[in-house]
Amino acid sequence: MSDYIPQEIEPKWQQKWEADGLYHADIDPSRPKHYALTMLPYPSGDLHIGHWYAMTPSDARARFMRMKGYNVMFPIGFDAFGLPAENAAIKDGIHPKIRTYQNIERMRKQLRSMGAMWDWRREAISSDPEYYKWTQWFFIQLFKHGLAYRKLAPVDFCPKCNTTLAREQVWGEDRHCERCGTPVIKRELEQWFFKTTAYAEDLLNYEGMDWPERVRVLQTNWIGRSEGAEVTFITEAGDPIVVFTTRPDTLWGATFMVLAPEHPLVDKLTTPEQRAEVEAYKLQAARQSDIDREAADKEKTGVFTGGYAINPVNDERIPVWIADYVLMTYGTGAIMAVPAHDERDFAFARKYGLKVVPVIQPEGEPLLNGDTMEAAYVGPGRMINSGPMDGTYVSGKGHNDPGMQKVIAWLEERGLGKKAVSYKLRDWLISRQRYWGAPIPMIFCRTCGWNPVPEADLPVLLPEDVEWRPTGESPLKLHPTWKNTTCPVCGGPAERETDTMDTFMCSSWYHLRYLSPWYHQGPFDPKEYDYWMPVDTYTGGIEHATMHLIYTRFFHKACRDMGITKGREPMIQLRNQGMVLGEDGEKMSKSRGNVVAPDDLVAKYGADTVRAYLMFFARWELGAPWSYTGIEGVARWLRRVWTIISEPAKPAICSDETKRILRRRVHQTLRRVTRDFEQFEFNTIVSSLMELLNEMSKAKEAGASGTPEWNEAVDIYLRMLAPVCPHIAEELWERTGRTYSVHTQSWPSVDEEAAREEQIVIPIQVNGKLRDRIVVSADATEEEIRAAALASEVVQKFTQGQPPKKVIIAQKKLVNVVV
RNA sequence: GCCGAAGUGGCGGAACUGGCAGACGCGCGCGACUCAAAAUCGCGAGGGCUUAGCGCCCGUGUGGGUUCGACUCCCACCUUCGGCACCA
Structure with a gap:
């Protein structure tokens, strides 16, 4: 018997599996398919222990499904565009492309060392022209269907680096630049948006999806649906001001209005006496960084415009103010203020001495008095001071409330307002004033305006000879010739869009490119799509709940409506892993010196031990601190597996009782391990295997080795071990005289009779x-x-x-x- | 402030539908092997009381409740972590 030397057997099997194409997944209508997907990694240059933690249990689950008889596809690729490569380039001058592809090469090797069942033929890299050609193509389809549009919007700008920044490059409470620490300022730029808001309602529907409650709640809050009404007020000059309110029942208590400082009607409303003050306030609000506006407990400030509007339900003349607590980006940028029943309006009214009129009376309480109230009353009650609505009971919020329905119907009859829904979700800003991304395939012509690049001319190649050092402009704009082109409509001279796309655009459809990265007639081969989609199991970090996972759902639904994809959702089942912390219980970081290097662990213990330890040491969805002594226990277990299974049998007499107990334990363990694989409970899979090994060790001592029962135990043990530790399982499978490969075996079935306790x-x-x-x-x-x-x-x-x-x-x- | 998740030995965690709390592993202690150590193997262990015989009491963040029975269900609270944060 030889020793267990993972460093020898692991590369050997990895090469053989690859040479044999063991993990190739091809369309096979005779078998049920299973599309297992793990979130695609960014090629940072080194595979982190977090990647291992995310990917090896996903791999084990995919392997289990394969043994269960599914035709499993488990692809991999790289999210290769993005800021880190560009920032590194700015620092040390290495071209982002060179660095990215070097990193990819390195990470491919590291990924191979996991022994995962990737089908490398399906690898897709988002920065390959063959990939981003289709990213651009999707942009054009969205544009053609009115789902991509251009508007002026603020961006974060670092005055020291002289560059615009993406949201994720702005850090900390003071909102400073991630590179130089300078506080960022706001700048207005014309940019491209996708109409995610058009899908807000559809995105709230999780029907048929096996997604964690947690993610659904995060997304639901992010989308932030509120039911209410839009009501039109008319200024004294006759201009309509539309407001959104969740409390149309309090309309009779609206004693003033507040507009966002950027609201288009502000100038017209402002009287000459108030002009100076209003202008000063607007300027101050525009200069304020987001953090100032975000402080919820901040004292409310505002300025009277001098203008008035008419409350449409009671013809009261009410003053119009501007204040920065009203946001131009939500609702209509204007509100009716009901100080008696809204905390913010109440604080504002008290500060500036505005009228407070209660219109909702809580039952069984003394009559509310607007002059003496100490706080807004936001609960349910009966409407008062509300003319025709007096006495109506209202519970508070939502279209289902009968009182609310009555009020809205009354408004609609008179054409004063209408039922409405508002969302916190904003349209997706996809323009980046950056170099290392997919160019936005649009052309601007002075006479014909914005038009897409003809599809036959795709991809719009990203030029390599570009000055990427920051100047405050998009790097592509500074290229001497790149932007010059002709208008696809009139043929006259025109300019290309010089911004690039947000990389979330690339990752919104990578699961489709995996289907057929070799395909040239479209983003994916429809035959592959029809067989493999949707993704059956998707795994990744919770941090993508409100970014990637909303974008990719939006993308799928938009494509469905454009006739490109099918089905309601792209991913049926989602599972999130937690995080591996440093040994000190803190988040791993170079500065803390608590980073665990998987390459070193693989060199010392082998991939199987690392894989098994990562599945064993914590509940997958929670994560836990790393432990260097903990992994020793798993290493010990695999050495024992090796010894107990490969050590030759000693001739001995074995009692029937021993054999019966052995079988019982084997089948009981099988039952449990099967269930745990189905439920993503990887830690108990490993502990069950440890327990069974202890039982087998005892049985062996009692003379069981060499019996048919022992043979069955080894057979089932190695099949259960195969998804977790693919190399040692394969090696022992071979050494015990079984036919290659353990990974093409079927999952054993439980003999309930044997598992039964006597x-x-x-x-x-x-x-x-x-x-x-x-x-x-x-x-x-x-x-x-x-x-x-x-x-x-x-x-x-x-x-x-x-x-x-x-x-x-x-x-x-x-x-x-x-x- | 609002929304969500989690609190179990020295540590990571286990406990299926309300039914033996602490599986498995780490660490620890004792023993075997060894000149010795490492490795390996075996045994022990939640805390406390104990007349040392078994036994008894306490114990899953805290306080209540439901139940024959609660880590598990209900109510209130505390702590930690995550998300959102003037969203009208």
Whole structure:
């Protein structure tokens, strides 16, 4: 018998599996398909332990599904565009393309060392022209269907680096530049948007999706649906001001209006006397960084415009103010202020001495008085001071409330307002004033405006000879010739869009490119699509709940409506892993010096040990701190697996009892491991395998090795081990004289008869406290169990010869005697 | 402030539908092997009391409740973590 040397067997098998195409997944209509997907990695240059933690259990699950008889596709690729490569380039001058492809090369090797069942033929890299050609093509389809549009929007700008920044490059409470630490400022730029808001309602529907509740809640909050009404006020000059409110029932209590400082009607409303003050306030609000506006407990400020509007329900003349607590980006950028029933409006009214009129009276309370109220009343009650609506009961919010329905119907009849829904979700800003991304395939012509690049001319190649050092402009704009082109409509001279796309655009459809990265007639081969889609199991970090996972759902739905994809959703089942922390319990970081390097672990223990430890040491969805001593325990277990299974049998006599117990344990473990794989409970899979090995070790001591029962135990053990530790399972499979490969074997089925216990131990409680245990035959009747329990000496001691008040027999699990 | 998740030995965690709390592993202690150590193997262990015989009491963040029986269900609270944050 030789020693277990993973460093020898692992590369050997990896090469053989690859040479044999063992993990190639091809269309096979005769078998059920399973598309297993793990979130595609960014090529940062080194595979982090977090990648291992995310990917190896996904791989194990995919392998399990394969053994269960599914035709499993498990692809991999790289999210290769993006800021880190460009920032590194700015620092050390290495071209982002060179660095990215070097990193990819390195990470491919590291990914191979996992021994995962990737089908490398399906690899897709988002920065390949053959990939981003289709990213651009999708942009054009969205544009053609009115789902991509251009508008002026603020961006973060670093005055020191002289460049615009993406949201994720702005850090900390003071919102500073991630590179130089300078606080960022706002700048207005014309940019491209996707109409994610058009899908807000559809995105709230999770029907048929097996997604964690947590993610659904995060997305639901992010989309932020509120029901209410839009009501039109008219200024004294006759201009309509539309407001959105969730409380149309409080309309009679609207005693002033507030516009966002950027609201287009502000100038017109402002009287000459107020002009100077209004202008000063607008300027101050524009200069304010987001953080100032975000502080919720900040004292409210505002300025009277001098203008008035008419409250349409009672013809009251009410003043119009501007204040930065009203956001131009939500609702209509204007509100009706009901100080008696809204905390913010109340604070504002008290500060500036504005009128407070209660219109909702809580039942059974003294009548509210607008002059003496100390806080806004936001609860349910009966409408008062509300003319025709007086006496109507309203509960608060939502279209379902009958009072609310009555008010909205009344408004609609008179053309004063209408039922409306508002969302916090904003349209997706996809323009980046950056170099290392897919160029936005649009052309601007002075006479014809914006038009897409003809599809035959795709891809719009990203030029390599570009000055990427920051100047405050998009790097592509500074290229001497690149942007010059001709208008696809009139043929005259025109300019290309010089911004690039947000990389979330690339990752919104990579699961489709994996289907057929070799395909040239479209983004994917429809035959592959029809067989493999949707993704059956998607795994990745929770941090993408409100970014990638919303974008990719939007993308799929938009494509469905454009006739490109099918089905409601791209990913049916989602599971999130947690995070591996440093040994100190803190997030891993170079500065803390607590980073765990998987390459070193693989060199020391082998990939199988690393894989098994990562599945064993924590609940997958929670994660836990790393432990260098913990991994030793798993290494010890695999050495024992090796020894116990490959060590030759010693001739010995084995009792039938030993053999029976061995079979029972094997099939009981199989039952549990099967269930745990189905439920993503990887930690108990490993611990069950450890327990079974302990049982096998005892059985072997008792002479079981060499028996058919032992042979079956080894057979099932290696099949259960194969998804977790593919190399050692394959090696032992071969060494025990079995035919290649363990990974093409089917998952064993449980022999329920063998798994059945013959005798069961039943705990006996007296008054709910454990007092004794009895052993009965597994098919004992309830009466037999009762008799045995009452016959127990310990129970006798408690009953003192008296008949018990009650005897509870819980299936065959427990007896509780109540005296 | 609002929304969500989680609190179990020295540590990571286990406990299926309300039925023996602490599986498995780490660490720890004792023992075997060894000149010795490492490796390996075996045994022990939640805390406390104990007349040392078994036994008894306490114990899953805290306090209540439901139940024959609660880590599990309900109510209130505390702590930690995550998300959102003037969203009208």
